[in-house]
Amino acid sequence: MSRVSKYRSASGFTLIELLVVIAIIALLAALLVGAVVKARESARSSLCRANLKNVGIGFATHVIxxxxxxxxxxxxxxxxxxxxDRYGWVADQINAGSAQPETLLCPSNPIRVNEKLLDAYGIGTNDNLNDLTGSLRSRWTKGMCGKVDWNGLSGTGDPDEGxxxxxxxxxxxxxxxxxxFVEQGFNTNYATSWFLTxxxxxxxxxxxxxxIRTNGQAAQQGLRGKRETLGPLTDAYLTRSDVPSSQVALLGDAAPGDLDEAVSPIxxxxxxxxxxxxxxxxxxxxxxGSLLSESALEGPTFYHRSQKIIKRIGSNGSxxxxxxxxxxxxxxxxxxxSSGNNMYMQSTLGWMATHQGSGGYSLNMLFADGSVRGFxxxxxxLFLNPGFPIPDDLTESQYDTIGYRDSTPELGKGDFFSGVFLAPSTLKGYFE
Structure with a gap:
């Protein structure tokens, strides 16, 4: 009796043949699992794009x-x-019936709650430098923020707290x-562009x-408030722009917020x-302990060569x-x-590539013409650099602080407008 036939199984296979069959089955199973995962992620990415398209329809309705x-x-x-629940693009969509709660969440993004919900909880997540002033402060006591009960039920706290x-x-x-807020849809893991808001x-x-100088009323960095900017994008302003609306991004898959303010304590x-x-x-x-998502992009920024960080434009006098x-x-x-060229570019670090595909991870974005495209x-x-000149000789910790890992543009000028002025002609009179 040969050594091989000695180990022939009851089914007629040798041990070697059985091992080969098992290996083939395992390989086929692995391929099947991989195909299922890819199909599932493809479906999630398609659903994300459908969500963004639906939001785009909601924006068009709000314009009217x-x-x-x-x-x-x-x-x-x-x-x-x-x-x-009264102000902001999410409230617009939910209150108008343009969106349902689940459609304001990208299914591929593991982050399920926005960092700004911590404001409603009462601990605040921003630097309070761009808070509402004057009569606008009444917005903090509108909607549920000013009510003493909800559906006849109330807490045991101070009614004046709303x-x-x-x-x-x-x-x-x-x-x-x-x-x-969360269950009824006043929540999102999509982040808005600076131009939209x-x-x-x-x-x-x-x-x-x-x-020409920035003329905000506050003397801190950043163009991220009602005192420093013109406010939400209008159809009339977009019409005056010579930037194609297909290059003006409005919304994208949100990145996690900063660790010092976006790790949920509850x-x-x-x-x-x-x-x-x-x-x-x-x-x-x-x-x-979960990470919470960003709500919006930083806006005009620059790479500070000596500090080796992405830094916001000064809101007054820049x-x-x-x-x-x-x-x-x-x-x-x-x-x-840092004695540079007085140029600025839209930071895209509030967005993150969340959709896994054969070519790597991708980011879905909604544009002002209603189109949704992946990059x-x-x-x-996981971040898409629009062209910041990031050096190739930094330390790992410095790259972690910046976010972008190199200077290769991943959002081309023909696809994505990353400047500051959508409609430069609105300033033409200053030079006449």
Whole structure:
């Protein structure tokens, strides 16, 4: 009897033949699992694009309905815009019936709750430098933010606090935010572009040196508030632009927020024992310690060569005539600071490539013409660089701080407008 036939199984196969069959089955199973995963992610990406298209229809509807022809009423941000069930693009979509709660969440993004919900909970997530002023402060007491109860139920806190009589940073406030805001759709893991919510900087002309300067009322960095910018994009302003609407991005898959303000100290959840329970139902939207998503992009920024960071433009006194000219001529150079060239570029670090495909991870974006397109992350850092001149000799920690890993443009000028002035002709009179 041969050594091989000695180990022939009852089915007639030798041990070697059985191992080969098992290996083939394992290989086929692996291929099948891979195909299923790819098919599932492809379906999720398609659903994400459908969600964004639907939001685009909602923006077009809002343009028609709003007196000023705005695409939206503003940012999804309690501190900068007001109560998030009344103000901001998410409230626009939900209240008009243009979107359902699940359609404002990208299914591929593991981050399920927006960092701005912490504002409603009561701990705040921004630097409070662009908060509402004057009569606009009344926006903080509109909607649920000013109500003493919800559906006849209320907490045990101070009624003057609003939020159905729940005090900030309490279990009652957590339950209300989870049940009312998150579950009813005042939540998103898509992040808005700077153009959608702010359009352009407020500027002033200085005849002494012929310069155009940022003219915000605050003296901090950033063009991210009502005192520093023109407010939400309008159809009339977009019509005056010589930038094709197919290059003006409005919305994209959100990245996680900064670690110092977007790690949730609470579980966004509710249960049968909280103050607003009507039955035995319970739900967990995201557990304690989870990352929360960005709400919007930073806007005009530059690479600061000496500090080795992406830095926001100064909101008051920063020179913009060089940016105005190059945006007019479509020949802007990569922006560098620290005795650099006074050029700026839209930071895209609030967006992240979340959709896995054969060519790597990709980012879905909605544009002002209603189209939705995907862009592939070329170097594996999950961010898409529009052209910041990032050096190739930095340390890992420096790259982690910046976000972009190299200077290769991943959003081409023919696909994505990353300047500051959509309609340079609006400033033409300054030079006549």
């Amino acid at each position: 309905r709003s007196p000023g022809g705005e695409f939206c009423s503003g940012l999804f941000d309690h501190n900068r815009e007001g109560c998030m 939020f159905a009589s729940t005090d900030p940073v309490t279990e009652e406030r957590r339950a209300l935010v989870s049940r009312y 702010y359009t352009a900087p407020r500027v002033a002309f200085r005849s002494s040196d012929g310069s 579980a966004f959840s509710y249960g049968p024992d909280d103050a607003f329970a009507r039955d035995n139902s319970s739900r967990v939207f995201t557990p304690e 020179r913009l005539e060089f940016q105005w000219e190059c945006d007019s001529l479509k020949n802007c150079e990569p922006p560098t600071g 592939t992350d070329g170097n594996g850092d």
